[in-house]
Amino acid sequence: MSTTPTATPPGLEGSMFLFSKPALLNKEQHGKLGVSRPDRPFAFAEKIRAIPLTVSEIPSASRDYPVIFSEKATALPLAVVGIIDDENLFIDKESGEWEQNVYVPGYLRRYPFALATDRGADPQNPRMAMIVDEGYAGITENGELPFFNNGEPSDAMKQAMEYCQTYEQDRQNTLRFSQELAKYDFLAEQVAQFTPDGTDQPQPFAKYVGLEENKLNELPDDKFLELRKSNILPILYSQLMSMGNWRALMERRARRHNLQGVDVLKSMKSA
Known part of the structure; x- marks a missing residue:
């Protein structure tokens, strides 16, 4: 697979998550440009609730975030970074820095670059071309x-x-993981709940697609062995373990907005 800055800048179609002005990287347009660290380096991701993950990231991400899936049919993993509001709770509001000692998803570490298919002058033999977000403050x-x-x-x-290139390989592995997972009826729409201090009634605050643990436990031995040989069993257990992070995420939001007890409840109902 060839991955070089394209010599000619054909038009770029479609949109890319978090990219405000994606363009094919080329020396004619970008020959004098470069990247410097902006004052608020993660400002581009401060108004999002979830970030794409590759399958290899799930064990690491599950220590810090709830890991959910995009949908039942095409189950692509996501790290949840915000709830109720369009606010990334892991980015400091003043500095724009990611919280220290917390896993940073590869999608963000790759930014402001990405790969895209460039059909250029030969649509029958496309190559992978570098994309850069010209809207990034650091360029x-x-x-x-x-x-x-x-x-x-x-x-x-x-x-x-x-x-x-490495990220793209991981992304392709993630698509294969999704195809393999689709063979099993493990996923369902679920609801995350939180019981604010001073109350005794759990309140729903997020709907998502997640793994139904009972279906995994009820799998016949031959199917369970088949699943283990596919090497996705540890991934599924990591996703299940990550569900313990929902409460921590809600508490993180409460601390940021100085919410307690009934105030937490009011903010959940008004969102």
Whole structure:
């Protein structure tokens, strides 16, 4: 698979999550540009509730976030970072930094770059081309990490390309995981609940698609063995373990907004 900045900039179709102005990276348009760390480095992701994960990330992400699935039919994993409001609870409001010692999903570590299919002059033999979000605040002329040196990709850009290639491979593995999971009737729409301090009545605050543990436990031995050999069993258990993070996420929101007891309840009902 060829992954190089495209020499000619054909039009880019469609949209990409978090990319405000995606463009095919090329030396004609971006030869003098580079990346410098902006004042608020994660500001681009501060108004989201969930972030795509690859299947290999689920064990790490499950320690910090509830891990859910996008839908039953095409079950792509997501890390939940916000609830009720369009607010990422893991980004500091003042500094725009991600909370320390918390796993940062690869989708964000890859940003402002990505890969896309570039059919260019030969639609029958497409290649993977680098995408850059021109709307990212860290992209400036003569940035600390230039995109190009003397018309060729810089060392920093080569590293970004390698990371994007690795991420793309993980993404393809995630699609295969989704196809494998679809063979089993494990997923269902579920509801997360929270009981505020000073009350005795649990209140729903989030609907999501998750794994039904009882269906996994009731699997016949031959099917369970088949599942174990497919190497997705540890992934499923990690997702189940991550459900314990719902309460921590709700408490995180309450601390940020100085909510207690009945105030938490009111904010849930008014959202």
